Amino acid sequence: MRVNFNSGPPAKPLELRLPAIPLRQTVELVHIDLPADQAEPLLERGVLPGCKICPVRSSPSGDPIISIDGSLIALRRETAACLCVRLLSATGVAGVTQLQEAS
Secondary structure, X not given: OOOOOOOOOOOOOOEEEHHHOOOOOOEEXXXXXXXXXXHHHHHXXXXXXXXXXXXXXXXXXXXXXXXXXXXXXXXXXXXXXXXXXXXXXXXXXXXXXXXXXXX
16 A cells, blocks of 8 residues: 655656756756747747757857757857756657767
């Protein structure tokens, strides 16, 4: 017999901001905290809620470079801080794994 002392609703998975994610850790985008006109260029490039994001490296100025569906996208640190993500239980996406092996 199992007893559950948590009578409230199930807790949401831990949500983090993209800059808190270490390199080569695949995460899922939960939402974008930007006004619509600033979020639109991200949406056009495939940065959509539910997509898998993997920070692969940093630019010389320290801005993150992320992998989404095999494409590399450079973001400004300020923009990356507006991306709310959650950790995935399984690590690795086929395109990201191939990119890691190539670098």
